[in-house]
Amino acid sequence: MSQSIPAYDPALDAPAHHHAIYDYDSGPPVHRGKFAIWLFLATEVMFFAGLIGTYIVLRMGTPTWPDPADRLAVDITAFNTFLLICSSATMVAAVEQAMKGERGGVLKWLGLTILIGATFVGIQVYEYFQLIAHGSLPNVDIFWSTFYAMTGFHGLHVSAGVVWLICIWIAAALGKINKENYMKVELAGLYWHFVDLVWVVLFTIVYLM
Amino acid sequence: MRLLYALLLLLVPVLGVYTFVTADQHGWWFPDNVSTYGPSIDRLFYLIQAMVAITFIGTEVLLAWFMYKYSKRRDDRGVFSHGNHKLEMVWTAIPAVLLLVIAFAQMGTWAEIKFQKGFPDGEFSMDRPIAEVVASQFDWRAIYPGEDGVIGTMDDLENPFEFVVPVDEDVVFNLRSRDVIHAFFVPQFRLKQDALPGHTIPVWFNATEEGVYDLICAELCGWGHYKMAGRVRVVSRPEYDQFLADLDQEWFSNGMEEVQ
Amino acid sequence: MTPPPPPPPNGHAAAPPIHGAPHVAPGEGAPGTVREHHEDHHELGFLRKYVFSVDHKVIGIQFLFSGLIFMVLGGLMAMAIRWQLAWPWTEMPVVGRLLFPQTGKVISPEFYTVLFTMHGTVMIFFVIIPLLTGAFGNYLIPTMIGAPDMAFPKLNMFSYWAMIPAFVCGMAGFFIEGGAAAAGWTAYPPLSTIESAAPGSMSGQTFWLLALTFVGLSSMMGAVNYVTTVVKMRAPGLTMMRLPLTIWALFIAALLQLFALPVLTSASIMQILDRVADTGFFTPTNLVVNNLTPDATGAAAGGQPLLWQHLFWFYSHPAVYIMVLPAMGFASDILATHARKPIFGYKPMVYSMSAIAGLGFIVWGHHMFTSGMNPKLGMTFMVSTVMIALPSAIKVFNWLGTLWGGRIRLNSPMLFASAFVSMFIIGGLSGIWMAATPVDVYIHDTYIVVAHFHYVVFAGSVFAIFAAIYHWFPKMFGRMMNETLGKLHFLGTFVFTNLVFYMMHQLGVAGLMRRTADPYAYEVYAHLQPLNQFISMAAFSLFIWQLFFVVNFFHSLFFGKRVGRNPWQACSLEWAAPSPPGHGNFDRELSVHRGPYEYAAPEADEDYQPQWEK
Numbered sequence A: 001m002s003q004s005i006p007a008y009d010p011a012l013d014a015p016a017h018h019h020a021i022y023d024y025d026s027g028p029p030v031h032r033g034k035f036a037i038w039l040f041l042a043t044e045v046m047f048f049a050g051l052i053g054t055y056i057v058l059r060m061g062t063p064t065w066p067d068p069a070d071r072l073a074v075d076i077t078a079f080n081t082f083l084l085i086c087s088s089a090t091m092v093a094a095v096e097q098a099m100k101g102e103r104g105g106v107l108k109w110l111g112l113t114i115l116i117g118a119t120f121v122g123i124q125v126y127e128y129f130q131l132i133a134h135g136s137l138p139n140v141d142i143f144w145s146t147f148y149a150m151t152g153f154h155g156l157h158v159s160a161g162v163v164w165l166i167c168i169w170i171a172a173a174l175g176k177i178n179k180e181n182y183m184k185v186e187l188a189g190l191y192w193h194f195v196d197l198v199w200v201v202l203f204t205i206v207y208l209m
Numbered sequence B: 001m002r003l004l005y006a007l008l009l010l011l012v013p014v015l016g017v018y019t020f021v022t023a024d025q026h027g028w029w030f031p032d033n034v035s036t037y038g039p040s041i042d043r044l045f046y047l048i049q050a051m052v053a054i055t056f057i058g059t060e061v062l063l064a065w066f067m068y069k070y071s072k073r074r075d076d077r078g079v080f081s082h083g084n085h086k087l088e089m090v091w092t093a094i095p096a097v098l099l100l101v102i103a104f105a106q107m108g109t110w111a112e113i114k115f116q117k118g119f120p121d122g123e124f125s126m127d128r129p130i131a132e133v134v135a136s137q138f139d140w141r142a143i144y145p146g147e148d149g150v151i152g153t154m155d156d157l158e159n160p161f162e163f164v165v166p167v168d169e170d171v172v173f174n175l176r177s178r179d180v181i182h183a184f185f186v187p188q189f190r191l192k193q194d195a196l197p198g199h200t201i202p203v204w205f206n207a208t209e210e211g212v213y214d215l216i217c218a219e220l221c222g223w224g225h226y227k228m229a230g231r232v233r234v235v236s237r238p239e240y241d242q243f244l245a246d247l248d249q250e251w252f253s254n255g256m257e258e259v260q
Numbered sequence C: 001m002t003p004p005p006p007p008p009p010n011g012h013a014a015a016p017p018i019h020g021a022p023h024v025a026p027g028e029g030a031p032g033t034v035r036e037h038h039e040d041h042h043e044l045g046f047l048r049k050y051v052f053s054v055d056h057k058v059i060g061i062q063f064l065f066s067g068l069i070f071m072v073l074g075g076l077m078a079m080a081i082r083w084q085l086a087w088p089w090t091e092m093p094v095v096g097r098l099l100f101p102q103t104g105k106v107i108s109p110e111f112y113t114v115l116f117t118m119h120g121t122v123m124i125f126f127v128i129i130p131l132l133t134g135a136f137g138n139y140l141i142p143t144m145i146g147a148p149d150m151a152f153p154k155l156n157m158f159s160y161w162a163m164i165p166a167f168v169c170g171m172a173g174f175f176i177e178g179g180a181a182a183a184g185w186t187a188y189p190p191l192s193t194i195e196s197a198a199p200g201s202m203s204g205q206t207f208w209l210l211a212l213t214f215v216g217l218s219s220m221m222g223a224v225n226y227v228t229t230v231v232k233m234r235a236p237g238l239t240m241m242r243l244p245l246t247i248w249a250l251f252i253a254a255l256l257q258l259f260a261l262p263v264l265t266s267a268s269i270m271q272i273l274d275r276v277a278d279t280g281f282f283t284p285t286n287l288v289v290n291n292l293t294p295d296a297t298g299a300a301a302g303g304q305p306l307l308w309q310h311l312f313w314f315y316s317h318p319a320v321y322i323m324v325l326p327a328m329g330f331a332s333d334i335l336a337t338h339a340r341k342p343i344f345g346y347k348p349m350v351y352s353m354s355a356i357a358g359l360g361f362i363v364w365g366h367h368m369f370t371s372g373m374n375p376k377l378g379m380t381f382m383v384s385t386v387m388i389a390l391p392s393a394i395k396v397f398n399w400l401g402t403l404w405g406g407r408i409r410l411n412s413p414m415l416f417a418s419a420f421v422s423m424f425i426i427g428g429l430s431g432i433w434m435a436a437t438p439v440d441v442y443i444h445d446t447y448i449v450v451a452h453f454h455y456v457v458f459a460g461s462v463f464a465i466f467a468a469i470y471h472w473f474p475k476m477f478g479r480m481m482n483e484t485l486g487k488l489h490f491l492g493t494f495v496f497t498n499l500v501f502y503m504m505h506q507l508g509v510a511g512l513m514r515r516t517a518d519p520y521a522y523e524v525y526a527h528l529q530p531l532n533q534f535i536s537m538a539a540f541s542l543f544i545w546q547l548f549f550v551v552n553f554f555h556s557l558f559f560g561k562r563v564g565r566n567p568w569q570a571c572s573l574e575w576a577a578p579s580p581p582g583h584g585n586f587d588r589e590l591s592v593h594r595g596p597y598e599y600a601a602p603e604a605d606e607d608y609q610p611q612w613e614k
């Protein structure tokens, strides 16, 4: 049993006063940020899975579920969905421009994405106002509870995405986005596509089914 | 010093087994069972206890022994081993078998207690429950169907605090809650079931001995949870009929006087 | 990447400084670089260094201190619980006047519910999880894989900061009207959603849910960081199958957090909405609470109270493995190091941890056997729960295999780690009874459950945390903890822990319900009071005994014996760094040549061959 603890020797054990930082790269050849964003999106998937799972359970457990078409403006929202899908396309274009280092292209396509995203949120807020004016508050019944929770949290995600894109747009306008760090645009793009995809799912189950 | 630590580790299985063995004398053991399916639950408990006790004693004794044996001061090195494939297989396979035994041993009992298609179908059944037991903060009441045998009609008979059932008969009742979640627990029946607001849950048991048993609320239901006591009174058939007649008398007369 | 210079001949020589590379903070530059760094450029002020630090070591120590402080608080609440259970409704000596002036120095039933709710909450969300993943996760992940810091140091800082609002919201309940949350740590609705159901708890429950949400945010940011760091920042040569088991455990726990926690977050948000926006997710139809009809409570109806239980346990069962996997990792490293032997069955250990984590996602229903859930579901949950004992069995046997034939040093880390094994067995085995559905019908919500989970979380995880503190204290602070005090601490803690929690099995078999403020109101329980008094005396002794630890901890912090880089002669990478490691952790280029447990190799010069030495 070697209980003895090696004596402390400042000459050997003290940190070198003047040293370098060693930062290694291991694992699959994926950018760290991209890897992390995927992990983050996994948590987001689980978050929405919680909400959607709740919706499914509650809907199954309710004898008569109202027809969404009677209660919601499906056509406006269908248009809104179309808009959001378009914004995914403009986002792809923005990332492409960023890869090439085209500042003008980034500003244009990113700007368009931001515009569409903001419109989407605007239309949703308008829809909320209409509904609330008709007294359709979240505490009226379980249909409205789930409706507001799901669309509301999605709306918050879109809004956060818009803010994120605006930050990048400003950075690009200041000339801080270039070929080397185009990844900043791509990461936001991944998030944007995710939010878009979630909406397609939500729209289908909340508005159409 | 190393002996002390080894003994300390050894003390756990020794005193542990001692406590379990002598627990009965101190009343630290199951309250007497008075239900028909109680014995099969207890048997399962003892079966698992036997398997668990063997693993418990075996692993703890090995641990204490190794700690003693291999902490001796020596200058040579320990065994340079990274594992043993065969050994891994063995100690994966044996517990796997044991665990499967445990898993299969309990399925029958579980189905007997809880599966609705196996519910008793005598005088009391899921369609004609003996009563509805309703929990609310912080009391119990039993609602018996009146003449018509249907619960939820005008002639229902309500008995606060006490649930009276006939002895040696399969009793099916509906469990409900008016507000939050409660649970129906009678230790002597080996029976526990949550009362879920918004749901009616059928429950059955067959009490084999007359007597009065504490009905305990076993799910946190607010500040008064600890005192949400009720009573289950198990009586002979004639007494039960008499009880129902008295209850009917009580309700019927009260109701009529008010109407007139 | 610059071609690696030949590694220095032994672990003590400092690497030659490399000039010319631009200076970037760790983790933020292009990965795979070696950057120059002058210590003296970094004269950070006190605030930057200890409060707003982005250094993983400082953040780890922040988690450590806040965790220990909350542990004292949680322990005090446990003592109050024990007081009430032994001598219900009697005046609490000394502190009673201070704490309960309105109720005549007596714990009121309302306050008792608050006590165990907040005891469970504080211990789980503010103590065990932050200590395991926050404190040791932060400190050990970069140092054990040879990285200069976490992948995202700023995100790491935010993950600690998100705990501050959590602490504030968690404690706010004690200072607001109506008191803190009182629906149990499981917060089952409708008790937790309808205010009139628990007049004691008004906004307390909302604050509780907010605290949970912030804890979730913190863990999510932490977990993203840990997983990225482990995957992307290992030193050259450190393959996944050469990682210390501590890192594997923390890695798997982080994955559990990533996939389980968001579900709890969405559930708590829905419960918040139920409380403040009167939605009806968990509120069923036709409630009459306190003689108030649903209209009067204002909530939408049609919800499902069981839904909350499913969502809650979908997180909280994996959470119990978040609470034990890192502890298992620490125990594995500490056992191997102090038994001077390679870990027995490294790969089976890794696979069994993964299996525990995977199975952990499909067993949550074992908390709901009597809840009114479909009994057929109960059957499937039973089978998966029973099967989860299998990987745990593999781990236990491999620990025994590790000790076998070792040259064991009986020091404080080893004592606590071996006790961890001993107690985890007890806690795990009682899990088998509860997994058996028919038996659980009787056992559910009795003190057997309380005994079970205190054996795994207190006698298990907390013992592993003690072991880890004794083991890594020299690395964290450059000083040893006092051995004599450490052994004394172990002695009493071991004895009293067993006295307190083993006897709780007995209470449980006798049918005693948990969460009852005064069990003796029932005839069947009346004879259990003496046993409860015995348990309480042991619990008070357990608490007081921790003074040995507190004294040792603070004394060693300032006056402990200075140690060098590798006082335990251990093999994993953190021991290659100075104690405590400086900014950027390592002062020399690392390359890894072997697994983390090469002790006792017969042909080597020393009885240990560190990972970093050729």
Ligand code: HEA
Binding pocket: B051, B052, B055, B059, B095, B098, B099, C186, C320, C321, C323, C324, C366, C367, C385, C386, C388, C389, C392, C393, C396, C424, C425, C426, C427, C428, C429, C431, C432, C434, C435, C436, C440, C443, C444, C445, C449, C452, C453, C456, C457, C460, C461
């Ligand atoms: C760190 C925490 C932790 C850990 C690791 C575990 C591990 C396990 N738990 Fe536990 N559990 C909790 C924390 C934990 N639990 C908490 C906090 C609660 C209560 C929550 C509340 O209601 O407030 C709870 C409640 C709980 C219940 C619900 C009881 C009830 O409310 O009615 C059940 C039921 O199945 C259960 C089962 C198990 C099982 C089977 C394991 C298994 O993983 C154990 C496996 C280990 C072993 C079996 C020991 C080692 C193996 C051997 C030595 C070899 C061979 C063995 C055999 C052949 C049998 N636990």
Ligand code: HEA
Binding pocket: C068, C069, C071, C072, C074, C075, C076, C078, C079, C081, C082, C116, C117, C119, C120, C121, C123, C124, C128, C183, C184, C185, C186, C450, C454, C457, C458, C462, C500, C513, C514, C515, C516, C517, C539, C542, C543, C546, C549, C550, C553
């Ligand atoms: C990790 C979790 C954890 C820990 C460590 C503990 C520790 C203890 N617990 Fe608790 N407990 C729970 C989690 C935990 N508990 C949970 C989840 C519940 C269920 C709640 C519910 O029903 O909702 C519960 C419920 C519970 C009950 C049941 C109450 C009831 O149902 O009515 C009881 C009763 O005896 C109890 C007792 C104790 C005791 C005596 C300790 C003792 O071990 C405590 C001893 C104290 C210490 C060890 C602290 C000393 C401090 C230090 C060592 C730090 C040193 C500090 C510095 C260096 C600065 N606990």
Ligand code: CUA
Binding pocket: B135, B136, B137, B138, B181, B182, B183, B217, B218, B219, B220, B221, B222, B224, B225, B226, B228
């Ligand atoms: Cu009713 Cu507890």
Ligand SMILES: [Cu+2]
Binding pocket: C316, C317, C320, C363, C364, C366, C367
């Ligand atoms: Cu569990």
